[in-house]
Amino acid sequence: MAKQIGIIPLKGTIGNITFYKSQAGHLAREKGGIDANRIATDPAFVRTRENGSEFGRAGKAGKLLRTAFRTLLLNIGDSYLTARLASKMLKVIQADATNVRGQRNVIDGEAELLKGFEFNINGHLGGTLFAPFTAGIDRATGVLKVDIPAFTPINMLASPAGATHFKIMVAGAEIDFEAETFVNANAASAEIAIDATPTEVMNLSVNVTANSTKPLFLSLGIEFYQQINGALYSLKNGAYNALALVEVSGMPAAPPPAP
Structure with missing residues (x-):
């Protein structure tokens, strides 16, 4: 090159x-390069075909996850997100200890490996929001939630120049990677001034299907705004708008065999 x-x-x-x-x-x-027909048929390239199958599966799974969180991703500025997420999904697939190479998948892999994934490589959640929080997934009720104690914005945020307000956002998704469908929901705080006034306690929650047998994902993000003449405008550069997967619940454990 x-x-x-x-x-x-x-x-x-x-x-x-x-x-x-x-x-x-x-x-x-x-x-x-090598002729495509040879790669598709020659026994010498069986490993290449297996790797290609799993890489393609990882790409489709990453696209489905991005689509499930699309509403929160619209103002995220990371042109490498697709490639980074596909790479992470491939690791999830490769952790599948049930199926043979070439047939490994996300369902039988370790979806929990995605916990902590940053959707914006330019603005990590941990480097933007310093306030402590707790995240939880209740599979039985289908409730995914984030609780954030009161904090002082001017001390606990790394905000971009010109930002006067911010909003905390959560999103949850129940994803069926085999059927390529999902159930999702979003919640957000009000727009809050970036000053020395402590925030209220935030308890943000969303609901998906109760007792779901599909992988569940919970994300937490922050978006910044600028107030001009009394109106709030979203900062579109995406450099500081952070979003990360803060909790993941893969496939539920199989029930124990009857005695």
């Missing part, structure tokens, strides 16, 4: 060189 440095960047293929644009800039690389 080489970087283009000419005045006019090229796109397309000339001879055996392909010119293209990526997030790293305008690049060039030599064409090559």
